[in-house]
Amino acid sequence: MKTLRTTALAALTAGAMLGQAQADTVTVGMITTLSGGGAGLGVDVRDGFLLALEMADAHDINLVVEDDAQRPELAVQIAERMIQSERADILTGIIWSNLAMAVVPSTVAQDIFYISPNAGPSALAGANCHPNYFNAAWQNDMLHEAAGQHANVLGYENTFIMAPNYPAGTDALTGFKRYFEGELAGELFTQVGQTDYAAEIAQIRASGADSIFIFLPGGMGISFMRQFEQSGVDLPIVSAGFSFDQDVLPAMGSAALGVINTSQWSPDLENAANEAFVAAFQDAYGRLPSLYASQGFDTANLILSALSSADVADKDGFRDALRAADFASVRGDFSFAPNHHPVQTVYVREVVEVEGVLTNRIIGTAFEEHRDVHGENCTM
Amino acid sequence: MSLALVLEQLLNGVQFGLMLFLMSAGLTLVFGVMGLINLAHGSLYMIGAFLCAAVAGATGNFWLGLMAGIAAAAAAGALIEMIVIRRLYARDHLDQVLATFALILILSEGVRMVFGPFPLYLNVPDSLRGTVSLGVVDYSLYRLALIGFGLAVAVGLWALIAKTRLGIQIRAGSTDREMIAALGVNIRALYTIVFALGAALAGLAGALVGAIQSVQVGMGEPVLIVAFVVIVIGGIGSIKGAMVGALLVGVIDTMGRFLLPRIFATFMDTSQAMGVGAALASMLIYLLMALVLIFRPKGLFPAHG
Numbered sequence: 001m002k003t004l005r006t007t008a009l010a011a012l013t014a015g016a017m018l019g020q021a022q023a024d025t026v027t028v029g030m031i032t033t034l035s036g037g038g039a040g041l042g043v044d045v046r047d048g049f050l051l052a053l054e055m056a057d058a059h060d061i062n063l064v065v066e067d068d069a070q071r072p073e074l075a076v077q078i079a080e081r082m083i084q085s086e087r088a089d090i091l092t093g094i095i096w097s098n099l100a101m102a103v104v105p106s107t108v109a110q111d112i113f114y115i116s117p118n119a120g121p122s123a124l125a126g127a128n129c130h131p132n133y134f135n136a137a138w139q140n141d142m143l144h145e146a147a148g149q150h151a152n153v154l155g156y157e158n159t160f161i162m163a164p165n166y167p168a169g170t171d172a173l174t175g176f177k178r179y180f181e182g183e184l185a186g187e188l189f190t191q192v193g194q195t196d197y198a199a200e201i202a203q204i205r206a207s208g209a210d211s212i213f214i215f216l217p218g219g220m221g222i223s224f225m226r227q228f229e230q231s232g233v234d235l236p237i238v239s240a241g242f243s244f245d246q247d248v249l250p251a252m253g254s255a256a257l258g259v260i261n262t263s264q265w266s267p268d269l270e271n272a273a274n275e276a277f278v279a280a281f282q283d284a285y286g287r288l289p290s291l292y293a294s295q296g297f298d299t300a301n302l303i304l305s306a307l308s309s310a311d312v313a314d315k316d317g318f319r320d321a322l323r324a325a326d327f328a329s330v331r332g333d334f335s336f337a338p339n340h341h342p343v344q345t346v347y348v349r350e351v352v353e354v355e356g357v358l359t360n361r362i363i364g365t366a367f368e369e370h371r372d373v374h375g376e377n378c379t380m
Numbered sequence: 381m382s383l384a385l386v387l388e389q390l391l392n393g394v395q396f397g398l399m400l401f402l403m404s405a406g407l408t409l410v411f412g413v414m415g416l417i418n419l420a421h422g423s424l425y426m427i428g429a430f431l432c433a434a435v436a437g438a439t440g441n442f443w444l445g446l447m448a449g450i451a452a453a454a455a456a457g458a459l460i461e462m463i464v465i466r467r468l469y470a471r472d473h474l475d476q477v478l479a480t481f482a483l484i485l486i487l488s489e490g491v492r493m494v495f496g497p498f499p500l501y502l503n504v505p506d507s508l509r510g511t512v513s514l515g516v517v518d519y520s521l522y523r524l525a526l527i528g529f530g531l532a533v534a535v536g537l538w539a540l541i542a543k544t545r546l547g548i549q550i551r552a553g554s555t556d557r558e559m560i561a562a563l564g565v566n567i568r569a570l571y572t573i574v575f576a577l578g579a580a581l582a583g584l585a586g587a588l589v590g591a592i593q594s595v596q597v598g599m600g601e602p603v604l605i606v607a608f609v610v611i612v613i614g615g616i617g618s619i620k621g622a623m624v625g626a627l628l629v630g631v632i633d634t635m636g637r638f639l640l641p642r643i644f645a646t647f648m649d650t651s652q653a654m655g656v657g658a659a660l661a662s663m664l665i666y667l668l669m670a671l672v673l674i675f676r677p678k679g680l681f682p683a684h685g
Contacts, residue, residue, distance in 0.1 A: 034497070035489075035492070035597070035598070036488075037594070037596050037598050039492070039497040039597060039598075040497055040499065043497045043498075187651060188654055189654050189659075191662050193602055195593045195603075196396055198396070199389055199638045200637075202385055202389055202392060202638070203385070205385075206382060206384070218594075219593075219596045220594070222499055222594035222596075223592070223593040226503070226591070226593065230504060230509065230520045230521075230523070231511070232520065248594075251498070251499035251500060252501075253501050253503055
């Protein structure tokens, strides 16, 4: 399952018969995590992306998907191969910020477009921003800023904060602290992929905190919540949606019920694009989409919208078409700030159980038309 | 920093160490008796956890799941030994590493095909939920039970090796395999049994830990790396060494994660101290391993003199 091509046979044969080979197809290279502990995130981005292509009946896109196994050096190799031998016009797909930092700068420097469906490290939004780099999801800090803001609303005054020690983890704590007005009962960095949180939970217990903020995506969040539930520490948790979405909720079980988290998207968001997306995703894959799936879906639609008005070979025209973001995002209003990162609403959600399935429900809004702070340092 | 917190962290360290012991006991036994480096040991841990989650999910009974997990891991171990491992005994360690690494990839993809890419749900049994008061500290009942399980398995393993006929054969096999084959012991069957026993211990650890961690593809590899550190520290092939090594690694890793950031915070900015402390804490067990290798190149309890 390493390489997956969705080129429609019909389009190819027709093209070949007209003697124009693949002149009209656009090659999109997707480097994402499909194996190991982080596979759930990559699978959802890929499935969301594929669904968008299918719903748009897009036959002129040649999508090449490769697994990076969450390893930066592998991601770099795949990117080189996609650019050199697959002649990819656009790259996308990376989940993890450390991999994005390894791949994106050299990709965009080769005049290839990179459109991020997930990772949004602060470095790429600020001083290292690039005309060929677009982020269709968020800048890393954004949802955490919203969590900090909402912790104020909830009246938390002494919060214990924790994240893994990698670029997105530091962005998370920085983002939370940027808006949180209370005291910090403690601040901890854990290891990426850590599975046991006993030492951290003991410190939370001893810290006298009135609440907890965590950023633990994928399996890390499951381990933490499971152990937290058994520890007898009874404190409210506020978090960004990454740690409490459809990829992990079924495995977390009741431990996650009632957790407040922030996201730019939610399955119950009321707009036509989202209703169609959630229904089609459930139809196609037999499960609820996660925010990662919504981002994959939006990324594909962003690319499709740009392709419909400009040729990818015309770099400036295509860039302008991307910047226009003329597509119906499942998150509702969406536009790009000058640094090519989203300007969007961030919602507050609560984990609820609907007909025996754990999911999220919107309970409020943290920010409207929110943009990241790093854009000030971006000069392009 | 209160006494209760230090005591709780010590218990956490001991509990982590005992789960590591379950992993490293199988690893060291297989190496000691058969001279085989088995990188796929972590995959057996994963199989134990997945089967436990699947059966517990279907029946609603954790203990049935636990037994299924152990049985599945043991069966997978026996099968792997007969199909693949048996051909590797006469070869050098590099071939063994290559073949067992291939097994990791095959088993991981196999589990993904059967169970899908998303983590499974496995919760602790109702009877072991909540906390129990230990005087100064309320401690998770399940973690306390894990300590009990670990100790019981350690005693059982000691009794098996020191007191039974199978144990005599295992000890003899690790000292001189030609001689015990000449004495009429069916060495092929013995190897299969030892490998299955090691696999069952890994499956047990996976199922027990799976209830408080994420049951996901690839969950065995991080534990496997630490288990290798444990057996290098303890002395490869020695069960006693595995026990001491596991407890050392468990306690030092937990206390390091807890204390180092605090120590750095006394003379650094808090955020910076947390980052540096966390980074250094993650290296601590490897530093310990390096130290042990400098002063005791064969580990603390060398199995072969």
